[in-house]
Amino acid sequence: MIYQDNLQFALQLDEQDALRSFRSEFLIPKHNGEDAVYLCGNSLGLQPRSAKKYIQDQLNAWETNAVEGWFTGDEPWLNYHKQLLPALSNLLGAKQTEITVMNSLTVNLHLLMVSFYKPTGKRYKILMEAGAFPSDQYAVESQVRFHGFDPNGAVIEVAPRAGETTLRTEDILKQITDNADELALVLFSGINYYTGQFFDLEAIARAGHAAGAMVGFDLAHAAGNVPLKLHDWGADFACWCSYKYMNSGPGGISGIFVHEKHFTDTSLNRFAGWWGYRRDKQFLMAPGFEPENGAEGWNVSTSPIILMALHRASLDIFERAGGLQALRAKSELLTGYLEYLISEVNKKHGEEVYHIITPADNSRRGCQLSVVCKRKAKEIFNYLAQNGVIGDWREPDVIRLSPVPLYNSYVDVYRASESLFRAI
Template sequence: MIFENNLAFAQSLDRQDPLHHLRADFLFPKQHGTPFIYMCGNSLGLQPRAARSYVDQQLNNWENLAVEGWFEGETPWMYYHKELKGLMAHIVGAGPREVCPMNTLTVNLHLLMVSFYRPTATRFKIIMEAGAFPSDQYAVESQVRFHGYDPKDAIIEVAPRVGEATLQTADILAAIADNSEQLALVLFGGINYFTGQWFDMPAITKAGHHAGAVVGFDLAHAAGNVPLKLHDWDIDFACWCSYKYQNAGPGGISGIFVHEKHFSDKSSDRFAGWWGYQEQQRFKMEKGFIAEAGADGWQVSCTQVIPMALYHASLKTFEKAGFIGPLREKSLRLTAYLYYLISEVNKTLGFEQYKIITPSAENERGAQLSIIAKYKGKEVFQALVANNILGDWREPDVIRLSPVPLYNSFEDVFLTAERMLTISKELITPKQ
């Protein structure tokens, strides 16, 4: 598509957008009575209008049924997670038996590593991205120490080449091959939180398996953002949060994926709890853990009903959109338009004030663009917020902007770039 740098063009794209009506299904924060142009779905998604009614339904069940709510009412809590599993499966490209909503992201990462990081004297190393989100780094370090290894010896971090911001797939695959004899686990983010780079998940998985390792992914920035095919890609396990692109509220419930090929492995370790026990036998209260079939067998504690209700509301919005296919088509156009407009801002300024470090190739990015602001970055970001543009800031100099296809418009994207230009003219005199 040939883009144009004017408001009329952006509005024409919105009129042609078959998903534009979904914007009305979300609540936008306001400043001085004016809604923000919200470009921060990579950090916390907006509240679906339906969320309150979904929570109210469960509060009413609690009020009217109390403990009987576990087995009575339209959505008995004992089985409520099953209302979500089919919807979740569409989001990540899995079978319903392979997914389960439970806990929070890092808790699930630990629980899954209990099963899938099983080091031996010869195979004990983990490969991960050098710039992984700190929580993942802490989790991996602690797991390695728990098994008696020094993180300096057991963790291999793949970093970008000197002078580059993102990783090259060839370097990831080479690191896997070079350490194949000692490698126990490959654990990557689907999309890097800082740069917005979408890694070649099928290639990484294939290389990891060829090396004899287990392969898992943290999909915090990928689930609900880009098309995933976890089952078909033969990924062993994955987990994700639901509060970013999936709009399930702050601290929203997490989800897990376990490939069905692992369901018959009776030797698999796990930290067991009551809710992972066989569903039909659970209330017999017998000793001796017998796992429920599928990913549900990795549950530990009972269903988190209220967080699950918030997730349910958002997943139904995804269903209304036609799931990831139509959303991805719009996302590609939105992000490409923002990419184009940022370059237009630089042209008008006459210098490169904004350098996009997110890959330019569409198949290597999702909705997020990470933008280095070369001069007065923090001041520019603060001025954007003051002008009702809400993205987020990452030290030392990166502004992250994420036009989310469920609720952002092409007009949002145009006005964001327009205000960046105005602010830049006011704040910046470059050192020529």
Template sequence: MNFENTLSFAQDLDRQDKLSLFRNEFLIPQHNGKDIIYLCGNSLGLQPKSTKKQIEILLNQWENHAVEGWFTKGVEWMHFHESMQHSLAKICGAKPSEVTPMNNLTVNLHLMMVSFYKPTAKRHKILMEARAFPSDQYAIDSQVQFHGYQPEEAVIELGPNEGENLLRTEDILATIDKHKDELALILMGGINYLSGQLFDMETITKHAKQYGITVGFDLAHAMGNAPLKLHDWGVDFAMWCSYKYMNSSPGGISGIFVHENNYANKELQRFAGWWGYEKETRFLMTRKFKPEQGAEGWQVSTSQMLLLAAHKASLDIFDRAGFENLRAKSELLTAYLEFIIDGVNQKAGKLLYEIVTPRDKKQRGCQLSIIAHHPEPKKVFEKLTENGVIGDWREPNVMRFAPVPLYNTFEDVYRFGEILALNC
């Protein structure tokens, strides 16, 4: 498509947008009496209008049924999480039995590593991307130390080549080849939070599997944002948060994927809890743990019902919108943002805002990360905020902006460009 940097062009794209009505299902914060330009869904998604209703339904059930709400027909909190498995499976390309909502992201990261990081004297190393989200770094380091190894020796952090901002897939594969006899686990982000690079998870997984290496992904920035086929790719496990692109409340409930190929592996250890016990016999309260088949067998604690209610509000919207439709709009919307930023640089006559996220749509979600070469980059970001643009700042000079297809418009992107150009 040949883009134009005009308001009329952006508004025409919005009129053609088949998903435009979904914006009306979200609460948009205000700035000087107008909708803010919210480009921070990569950090926290906007609140669906239906969230309050879903939580109120659950509160009313609690009020009217008390403890019987766990079993009352038509309410049945006992099975509430099951109603979301099909929705989650569609978003991440899995079977419903392979996914379940539970806990928070870093808790799930630790629980998955308990099962899937099985170091030996020969094979105890973990491959991850450099500059992963700090929580991943902390979790992986602590797991390595728990097993008696030092992160400096056991964790391989692979970064971009000198002078580059992105990891080359061929370098990842070459590193796997080099350490094939030492690697116990590959654990990377599906999308790097800082650069916005979407890794080739299919190729990485296939390459690692030929050496018998376990593969997992943190999908915090990929779930609900990028196309995923976890089952077909043969990924062993994954986990994610739901409060970014899935709009399921601040600190909202996480989720996990466990490939069905792992169910019969009796060598897998897990930190067991009562909610992961076989559902049909759970209330017999037997002494020895018998896990439920599938991802649900990794559950530990009783479902967090209020968080699940918020999660359901957003997942219902995803079901109606259809992820393929969302992805198609996302590709176009982010391409327009790229065009607008390039236009600001052209108008300034120099590279003020360098897009470091891949320009290939297959290698990114909706987020664009920008290195600000402006003499006072933080002041530029502050000016954007003062003018009603909400993005994300990372020291020392990275700005992240994510136009989310469920609620952002092409006019949002055009207006952002206007404000950015005024603050060059």
């Protein structure tokens, strides 16, 4: 598409947008009585208007049925989580049996590493990207220490080349190959939180398995954002959060993927709980853990129904919008338009004040653009916030802006570029 730097063009794109009606299904923060330009879905998605109803339905069921709500009513809680699986299956490229909804992201990462990080005397190292989200780094450090290894020797971090900000796929694959004899686990983000780079997960999975390692992904910034094919790629496991692009509330419920090839592997360790016990015998309360077949066998604690109701409110919108395929097409146009407008702002000022470090290739990014401000970065970020443009700040000089196709408009993107221009 040939973009134009004017409001009329943005209005025209919004008029032609087949997904424009979904914006009205979300509650947008106000600034001076008007909709703010909310470009922070990479950190916290907006609240669906339907969220209150979905929660109220379960409060009503609790009021009416009390404990019998687990077994009676329109949506018995015992199997409530299964209503989330069709939409998640489409978003993640996984079989429904390979997914379960539980806990929060880092808890799930730890539980999965119990099963899939199996160090031996020689094969004990974990390979991950340098600059991964700190929570992942802390989880990995604590896991290797738990097994008696020093993180300085047991964790291999792949960093960008000198003078570059993103990773080259060939460098990731070379590090896997070079350390093949010592790798127990390859653990990568789907999208790096800081740069917005979408990694070639299929190539990473293939290389990790060729090296004899397990392969897992943290999809916090990828789930609900970019196309995923976890089953076809052969990933051993993955986990994600739901409060970013899946709009399921602050601290919303997480989920896990376990590839079906591991369902009958009795050699895998796991930290077990009653909710993961085989369903046909669950209420016999027998000693000795027998896992439910599939990813549900990794469940530990009782389903938090209210959190799942919030999650379902958003997932139902994804389904009605046509899933990620339709959303992805709009996402590429929205993000491309923002990229174009930022370049126009730089041209007007005769210098590159705003430098985008996110890959320019659509296939290597999602909604997010990470923008380095080359002068007065924090002042510019504060100016945006004071003028109703809500983005995300990362030290020392990066503003993350993420136009989300479910609720952002082309006019949002245009207004953001106007504020970036005025801020200078």
